[in-house]
Amino acid sequence: MRNWNKRSWNWQGVLVKLHANCGVSPLFAVTVAKLPGTNETCFHLKPSGLGLPDPSFYNGGSESKPVKAYKAFLKDAALTLDASSADAVFFADDVFAFEQRLATVMAEDMFKEKVYTLAELNEAEKSVSVMHLHRVPPAGCCYESKKKDLPRWEFCTDFVLEAMPLASLALLEDDPEVNLNNDDTSNESVQRVFETVCTAAVNQITTSSNLDENYKSLALKEIDGLTLQIGLKSHAKTHDFLNNYYSQLSVQIQNFFANLNNILDFERRLIQQSYIYPKINIIRETSKHLVQMKVVYDRFVRAVIIPASLLQSPYYHDSYPRDVQYARIGVPIGKAIAEAIDVTDQNTGASLKKYGAKTIYCLHGLLSNTTRWIGTRDEIDVVAKTAYLEVIGGTLAELASQRTEEEHSLLPELEEYSGDGLLP
Numbered sequence: 001m002r003n004w005n006k007r008s009w010n011w012q013g014v015l016v017k018l019h020a021n022c023g024v025s026p027l028f029a030v031t032v033a034k035l036p037g038t039n040e041t042c043f044h045l046k047p048s049g050l051g052l053p054d055p056s057f058y059n060g061g062s063e064s065k066p067v068k069a070y071k072a073f074l075k076d077a078a079l080t081l082d083a084s085s086a087d088a089v090f091f092a093d094d095v096f097a098f099e100q101r102l103a104t105v106m107a108e109d110m111f112k113e114k115v116y117t118l119a120e121l122n123e124a125e126k127s128v129s130v131m132h133l134h135r136v137p138p139a140g141c142c143y144e145s146k147k148k149d150l151p152r153w154e155f156c157t158d159f160v161l162e163a164m165p166l167a168s169l170a171l172l173e174d175d176p177e178v179n180l181n182n183d184d185t186s187n188e189s190v191q192r193v194f195e196t197v198c199t200a201a202v203n204q205i206t207t208s209s210n211l212d213e214n215y216k217s218l219a220l221k222e223i224d225g226l227t228l229q230i231g232l233k234s235h236a237k238t239h240d241f242l243n244n245y246y247s248q249l250s251v252q253i254q255n256f257f258a259n260l261n262n263i264l265d266f267e268r269r270l271i272q273q274s275y276i277y278p279k280i281n282i283i284r285e286t287s288k289h290l291v292q293m294k295v296v297y298d299r300f301v302r303a304v305i306i307p308a309s310l311l312q313s314p315y316y317h318d319s320y321p322r323d324v325q326y327a328r329i330g331v332p333i334g335k336a337i338a339e340a341i342d343v344t345d346q347n348t349g350a351s352l353k354k355y356g357a358k359t360i361y362c363l364h365g366l367l368s369n370t371t372r373w374i375g376t377r378d379e380i381d382v383v384a385k386t387a388y389l390e391v392i393g394g395t396l397a398e399l400a401s402q403r404t405e406e407e408h409s410l411l412p413e414l415e416e417y418s419g420d421g422l423l424p
Helices: 011-021 055-060 065-080 085-105 118-125 128-133 152-163 165-173 176-181 184-207 213-224 239-245 256-274 278-290 322-340 350-370 377-403
Strands: 028-034 041-047 227-230 296-298 303-306
Touching (some): 041 065, 152 256, 184 213, 184 322, 184 377, 278 296, 303 322, 322 377
Antiparallel strands (some): 028 041
16 A cells, blocks of 8 residues: 555546456445434445435434534545535535435335325326327327437427317418418319219119118208318307307416316316207317318218318319329218218117118128237227228219219329329
8 A cells, every 4th residue: 555646546447346346336325323322323334226325314404413424524525536625515515415306306115005195196187188198109090110209399289289179270270371272263173072972972872772761861861961161160260259169278378287287177178068068069079180180070060071271282282183182082071971871870760770780790790801800899899980981981982083074184293193093
């Protein structure tokens, strides 16, 4: 030791060698306890994980003797490393405060079961339905191996679209670009597609020999009363209507989690009010589908509603080839018409439910023969009904495209898709 000095001592290398060769941990757990029968305090050091004292050690206050002794030790350690006296005091206070924060937030026992009160369970229950927004990808969407979280602006945009779909639609449809693109020519072409698909559905129903006459009359009556609606009604976009609809929703600026709870409470109120006023639930469900750019059948007003954002280029244009138009707009319109005359719906009469049961039974057999399905019967029913509507919608759009003889202007870059637009 005669030739040893602290300036030439490589203490980092010594710690590495002790840890690698001898298994000595560079971190120690410090416990502070009073000796039994005396007023003296004993510091006990042993190798450990983070090397933090017991959390109770930090609760003694600045006048506690163990705290003073520990700060003096930190100060002496800094002075040994050639720090000035003022810097050593600052270092001791800073390290102690940092360790105090770590020891405070760490659980005393990681394996101890936490007992929740009813009030805490009530608060936690509100966030269950939106936990997928944070980390877990939605079960119905493709997982694209995203390695990073969404940017904050995109995360907030998705939250606003999901939480306030009606207000988002109203703002979007008031956008000058949306109003400019949805001119009379585009509306006329969409109306033409709608009428052609309705005609194809009527022809299929009237010429079919497998349908009951009672069902035929009800289905034809339903199709005859269908109307086409593009975007929201004008009164639904007014300031007074939106104010009345969102009157029970409170928003706090720059407080995301408070707004999350407010949205969930607002959704509960809407569901409760829908038992008295069913139209509220229809507006709520319809706006959620429209904001996702989906064509919706509104049973309350007997209308097929197309979101205005769906008619924007490049997704749709009245100059596109006929098959592309029917693939983009005709298929979802056909699916909405199929939903309007759906015999599997629970709201249909008793005389029609037997046809719905037969349809679901046939689709069950199709799924069993073509796929290896693992799931409950309710899940199979959902898949079967979705497939049922998709098949009918695509069939009606294809028949309508074949029957129409309307002319369209050619776009060379899209003409190669003509004839294949309805293929999957």
